[in-house]
Amino acid sequence: MKTPSSLDFLTEALRRLPGVGPKSAQRMAYHLMQHDREGAALIARAMSQAVERIHHCARCNTFTEHEVCETCLDDGREPSLLCVVETPGDQLMIEQTLTYKGLYFVLMGRLSPLDGIGPKDLHLEKLIARATDGIVTEVVLATNFTNEGEATAHYISETLKARGLKVSRLARGVPVGGELEYVDAGTIARAMLDRRTT
Amino acid sequence: MKTPSSLDFLTEALRRLPGVGPKSAQRMAYHLMQHDREGAALIARAMSQAVERIHHCARCNTFTEHEVCETCLDDGREPSLLCVVETPGDQLMIEQTLTYKGLYFVLMGRLSPLDGIGPKDLHLEKLIARATDGIVTEVVLATNFTNEGEATAHYISETLKARGLKVSRLARGVPVGGELEYVDAGTIARAMLDRRTT
Numbered sequence: 001m002k003t004p005s006s007l008d009f010l011t012e013a014l015r016r017l018p019g020v021g022p023k024s025a026q027r028m029a030y031h032l033m034q035h036d037r038e039g040a041a042l043i044a045r046a047m048s049q050a051v052e053r054i055h056h057c058a059r060c061n062t063f064t065e066h067e068v069c070e071t072c073l074d075d076g077r078e079p080s081l082l083c084v085v086e087t088p089g090d091q092l093m094i095e096q097t098l099t100y101k102g103l104y105f106v107l108m109g110r111l112s113p114l115d116g117i118g119p120k121d122l123h124l125e126k127l128i129a130r131a132t133d134g135i136v137t138e139v140v141l142a143t144n145f146t147n148e149g150e151a152t153a154h155y156i157s158e159t160l161k162a163r164g165l166k167v168s169r170l171a172r173g174v175p176v177g178g179e180l181e182y183v184d185a186g187t188i189a190r191a192m193l194d195r196r197t198t
Numbered sequence: 199m200k201t202p203s204s205l206d207f208l209t210e211a212l213r214r215l216p217g218v219g220p221k222s223a224q225r226m227a228y229h230l231m232q233h234d235r236e237g238a239a240l241i242a243r244a245m246s247q248a249v250e251r252i253h254h255c256a257r258c259n260t261f262t263e264h265e266v267c268e269t270c271l272d273d274g275r276e277p278s279l280l281c282v283v284e285t286p287g288d289q290l291m292i293e294q295t296l297t298y299k300g301l302y303f304v305l306m307g308r309l310s311p312l313d314g315i316g317p318k319d320l321h322l323e324k325l326i327a328r329a330t331d332g333i334v335t336e337v338v339l340a341t342n343f344t345n346e347g348e349a350t351a352h353y354i355s356e357t358l359k360a361r362g363l364k365v366s367r368l369a370r371g372v373p374v375g376g377e378l379e380y381v382d383a384g385t386i387a388r389a390m391l392d393r394r395t396t
Contacts (some may be wrong), residue, residue, distance in 0.1 A: 006244070009248070013240045016240060018225060030286065042214060044241075046212075047241050051238045053204045063228075
């Protein structure tokens, strides 16, 4: 038996999804072709559209379909406060606590020397330019409380304090080793209220 | 923060993949947009191409891009032997044992009354027509050794024996409750050699 090449191609392509190995990719491909062709067509369309339209906000670096994202354009926010998070998911978690009314900068990652991700790869110069615009007075570091997140916070803190900014960090109400995305909003709220100057 | 709608659309679409919930879908979408846009474009292309080109073989019901699949067209095979499997993956496992030289019929599922899958949904009339073409003399049932696979084998066996065909079943070298796809080739080879008339 030879698998049709379009099916091999699809199985190979699905392995580009994070956490999907050869067996899962094959199961997904078979499932879609057998039971959910509409779903397959939908995924194809959504994927093309996202690749075409999604890029990074010129101010906060998050995903957006516009030049500047809606959060950055929201003039009801306190422009002197800038919260640094690793991912858009982390930003969403902080928004849900309703304890923060400032703006954001989304790193889209963290420093990770073992994976070859240094300050340049994270485009930290973009963050420095953003934080030293003369309007921002306090930068709240809300990277994860993992080793890499802590190292990232430390690096940013040292860099920005050298430029005369007040830098604070979410309080350690967040369990050590935990990732923001999986912590309940109450804990994150506590940590936001207890943020401390570093 | 509002997620860009193309990203929401992609996250929603990815949930159509089997075994992917909201958190995984979001992680996949972020990963592709941040680290692997080429992968995203590839998946979109592979998905469209598969939806467009893949359909069922007119003879054995497996996935193919042609009217009749390559296996069915292979005239080096013994046309009097027909092996019934649940999925193309199961067929591939049997091919790898090199113990079988006949043709196949791929059910693309199994009887599963609890999920509302009866003989009609499996298109068993297609199998009956195929098995009673006058050339096939023995049908080897190689459905899984799960409850549903066994029930499917029993149903097909009764139906085909009533039409005067010899029907055999893979020997129980395969562990009871196991699924073919996850069994080693040696065990399947044993089971193929020991197949018994039912």
